[in-house]
Amino acid sequence: MANTVPSSEFFWDNIFIKVEDTLFCVPRCEFVKSSEVFADMFLLPAGPGESTEGRVRDHPIVLEGYKKDEFTSLLKVMYPTAGSQISGTTLDLGLGKSEWVNVLKLSTIWNMEKIRTYAIHKLSTDFTLSPAEKILLARAHKVATWMYEGVSELVNSNPKPTIEELGAFGWETAARILWIRDSFPPNLNILTFKRDDIKCGYCSSSSSLIDGAYNCYSCGRSIPPDAELTIPGSGPTVVLRDIRCPHITCRGTVFHTIYVRCNSCSTTHGADHNARIIRKTGLKELIEDSFGEEVRR
Incomplete structure (x- = not known):
């Protein structure tokens, strides 16, 4: 026995943890590896004449404010058994949606980043x-x-x-x-944008293509820089003639006859020319x- 050394992988130091009315006994190592919260807790020295909290059955670590079902869900991930993990020829922890939510909750509270990331992945892909x-x-x-x-x-x-x-x-x-x-508006077939979002179709300028006052060709109403225009399709390249008036009683062509010059590249745009729509504000x-x-x- 003199030359016997403990295994570096399978020689566990157990801890006792009480949640509600239930006592749990699990290997200490996974809590130390997975959570700085517990790692720091285990470093706290015991008081004079006291046994270290969690080392003996009669002096467990008591987790107040948590539910035993939540804790059980977390332990199933931290300490999977062959019986629960192996399903035919695949590996499956066998947890339901509510159990993974429990795992996410506790791993977030206790800074168990690896387990938290996995719980998010499972909830996102399996449910x-x-x-x-x-x-x-x-x-x-x-x-x-x-x-x-x-x-x-x-x-x-x-x-x-x-x-x-x-x-x-x-x-x-x-x-x-x-x-x-x-x-x-959730309409994938209609692009909504402001007049100021219309840019030159021939250069990469971020300046508005249309400066100054402009009235709708169809109804004659003013189309200010912040007017909300629409066009069928999703952009970002559009034909100026296809842009529609924002006024509900019109909805006609705004730029049926237009000649504007880009201030950056000096290209002249007519109604049948392309322009770029660079929205300042999208859904994101x-x-x-x-x-x-x-x-x-």
């Missing part, structure tokens, strides 16, 4: 998350991609989201979603402006 679920889970567990996806899907949804769906988010979030939807920007760090972190 269907509704737009409402994405928004609620994103806010609860700081998942920016889900926040963006959820809002984007609601903005583009057909039919429109119901009052009940929007009400689940609170009035402020519901108002923001409706504002984005109103600012960015509208969502970022409305929800800030929730979709950027």
